[in-house]
Amino acid sequence: MSTAEKAQRRTLGLRPRVILFFAVGAGLVSLALAVSVFAISRGYMVEQRERSAERQASSHVDLVRNSLAIPGTAPRAVLDSLDPPVDTVLLLRWDGEWYSSTPDLGPQSLPDGLLEQVRESTHAVETTFRDGPVLAVGIELNDSGDALFEFAPLTELRSTLTVLRTVLTACAICATIAGAVVGWWASRRVLTPLHQVAAAAAQISGGEIDTRLPDTRDHDLATIVTSFNTMVDSLQKRIERERQFFGDVSHELRTPLTTLVTSVGVLVRHQAELPPRSRLALDLISAELDHLRRLLDDLLALARTEAGLHQDALEPMLLSDLLTHTLADSKRPPELLDVADDSTICGRKPALERALLNLMDNADSHGGGLTGITLRRDDTDAVIVIDDAGPGVAPADRARIFDRFVTTHAGRKSPTGSGTGLGLALVAETVGAHHGSVRCDENPSGGARFVVRIPLARPA
Known part of the structure; x- marks a missing residue:
C-alpha cells in the first residue's frame, strides 16, 4: 500500500469531521461553563462558610471575654458553658494555659502560623482534624496573646462541592454527546445533496442518461x-x-x-x-x-x-443459456461448456454475446483452439472461465492485451492472419459497462485462461 493510500485511510471522512467538530465544540463550551460555574460556586460557598464560622466564633469570643472578666471564673467552666454547633470543637488559650472542648484537641492541632496571624486579625485556615477537613478560626481575646480557636467541620461543604462537580461533569458529557448528535444530524442534512449528486452520477454512468437532479428551493x-x-x-x-x-x-x-x-x-x-x-x-x-x-x-x-450505444435495456438472463446460444451460433460443440453453478445476471444480451464470442474466437485464432468454458459462482459474482490450448500469454502482456491495437507476436500466432487488436479491448469495455472485470491468467495445461466476472442479479 502506498504512502498516499495509507494517509487517505488515516484521514477522516467529511461526516466524521463534522460530527467531531460539533462534539469538540460542544465539549469545549460545556467544559468552560462547567469550570466557571464550579469555580464561582465553590468560591461563594467557601466564603459564606468562612463568614458563618467567623460570626459564630465572634459571638463565642464575646461570651468568653465577658465571662472571664468576672473574678474567680474558671476558663474550663467558661469553655464548657459554650454551645457550639455539632462537630465543632473549641480550643482556648488563657494565661499561657490551653483548654479544649475535647481531649484529642491541643495546640499541636493548630495550623502553622495561625497563632501569630491571630494577633493581627481574625483569621480562618483550612486544615485537617480527625482525618476530616475543618476550618480553623482564631480570634484574639486580649493584648496578652490569649485567643479562642474554633474548628468548624467542612465535610458537608466538601460533599456539596463533590455533588456539584459530578453534576457539572455529567452535564458536560451530555452536552458533548448532544453536540455529536447535532453534528450527525447536520452532516446528514449537508451531505444529502452530495449523495443525490453521487446517486445521479452513478445512474448516468450506468446508462440512465435521462436522470436529473430534482429542483430545489435552497x-x-x-x-x-x-x-x-x-x-x-x-x-x-x-x-x-x-x-x-x-x-x-x-x-x-x-x-x-x-x-x-x-x-x-x-x-x-x-x-x-x-x-x-x-x-x-x-x-x-x-x-x-x-x-x-x-x-x-x-x-x-x-x-x-464508448458512445453509449450499448445502452439497451437491461434484462435478467441465465448465463448458461447465453453461453449455450453463443456456442451454437458459432457452430462450436456444446460439450465445451461445463456449468458448475448457474447464475442469473442483469445485462445486455447482444453486447455480452459479442464479447464472449470474441473470447472464443481469440482462443481459436491465437490460442491453439478453445478447450473449455466453465461457469461457476463466487460470492456475489458469476465467473466465466475460458481456456485455450496455446502457449499462453507472457505475464508482462496479460494486462496490456486488453488495450487497443495491441497484439502479441511471441508464441500466440494466428493461422488465418493477424488480428485487429480490438477484440479484447471490446471485451474489456463491454464487461466494464456491466460493472464486471476480465483478466488473463495461465491455466493448468499451460495455455491462456480468461476469467470474466460479472455481478449477480439482485433478488427482487
Missing part, C-alpha cells in the same frame, strides 16, 4: 443543481450526436466496403481465368478486405460501447 444548492443538470443535458446531446455520427459512418463505410467485397467475390469466382500474378494479387486483396471488414466491425462496436 438558493445555495440551486446553482449546483442547475449546473449539474445543464452538464447532463449537454452530455446527452453530445451522445445523441455521436450516435447519429456513428450511424452515418457505419452506413457510409459499409456501403463501399460491401461493394468492394461483392466485386472481389465476382473476381474470385473467375479466379481460374486469371494469370498467376493476378490470382496472387486477388488473394492479397481478399485477405485485406476481410481484415478491413473485421476491423470496421470492431471499431464500430467499440465506438458504440
Whole structure:
C-alpha cells in the first residue's frame, strides 16, 4: 500500500469531521461553563462558610471575654458553658494555659502560623482534624496573646462541592454527546445533496442518461443543481450526436466496403481465368478486405460501447443459456461448456454475446483452439472461465492485451492472419459497462485462461 493510500485511510471522512467538530465544540463550551460555574460556586460557598464560622466564633469570643472578666471564673467552666454547633470543637488559650472542648484537641492541632496571624486579625485556615477537613478560626481575646480557636467541620461543604462537580461533569458529557448528535444530524442534512449528486452520477454512468437532479428551493444548492443538470443535458446531446455520427459512418463505410467485397467475390469466382500474378494479387486483396471488414466491425462496436450505444435495456438472463446460444451460433460443440453453478445476471444480451464470442474466437485464432468454458459462482459474482490450448500469454502482456491495437507476436500466432487488436479491448469495455472485470491468467495445461466476472442479479 502506498504512502498516499495509507494517509487517505488515516484521514477522516467529511461526516466524521463534522460530527467531531460539533462534539469538540460542544465539549469545549460545556467544559468552560462547567469550570466557571464550579469555580464561582465553590468560591461563594467557601466564603459564606468562612463568614458563618467567623460570626459564630465572634459571638463565642464575646461570651468568653465577658465571662472571664468576672473574678474567680474558671476558663474550663467558661469553655464548657459554650454551645457550639455539632462537630465543632473549641480550643482556648488563657494565661499561657490551653483548654479544649475535647481531649484529642491541643495546640499541636493548630495550623502553622495561625497563632501569630491571630494577633493581627481574625483569621480562618483550612486544615485537617480527625482525618476530616475543618476550618480553623482564631480570634484574639486580649493584648496578652490569649485567643479562642474554633474548628468548624467542612465535610458537608466538601460533599456539596463533590455533588456539584459530578453534576457539572455529567452535564458536560451530555452536552458533548448532544453536540455529536447535532453534528450527525447536520452532516446528514449537508451531505444529502452530495449523495443525490453521487446517486445521479452513478445512474448516468450506468446508462440512465435521462436522470436529473430534482429542483430545489435552497438558493445555495440551486446553482449546483442547475449546473449539474445543464452538464447532463449537454452530455446527452453530445451522445445523441455521436450516435447519429456513428450511424452515418457505419452506413457510409459499409456501403463501399460491401461493394468492394461483392466485386472481389465476382473476381474470385473467375479466379481460374486469371494469370498467376493476378490470382496472387486477388488473394492479397481478399485477405485485406476481410481484415478491413473485421476491423470496421470492431471499431464500430467499440465506438458504440464508448458512445453509449450499448445502452439497451437491461434484462435478467441465465448465463448458461447465453453461453449455450453463443456456442451454437458459432457452430462450436456444446460439450465445451461445463456449468458448475448457474447464475442469473442483469445485462445486455447482444453486447455480452459479442464479447464472449470474441473470447472464443481469440482462443481459436491465437490460442491453439478453445478447450473449455466453465461457469461457476463466487460470492456475489458469476465467473466465466475460458481456456485455450496455446502457449499462453507472457505475464508482462496479460494486462496490456486488453488495450487497443495491441497484439502479441511471441508464441500466440494466428493461422488465418493477424488480428485487429480490438477484440479484447471490446471485451474489456463491454464487461466494464456491466460493472464486471476480465483478466488473463495461465491455466493448468499451460495455455491462456480468461476469467470474466460479472455481478449477480439482485433478488427482487
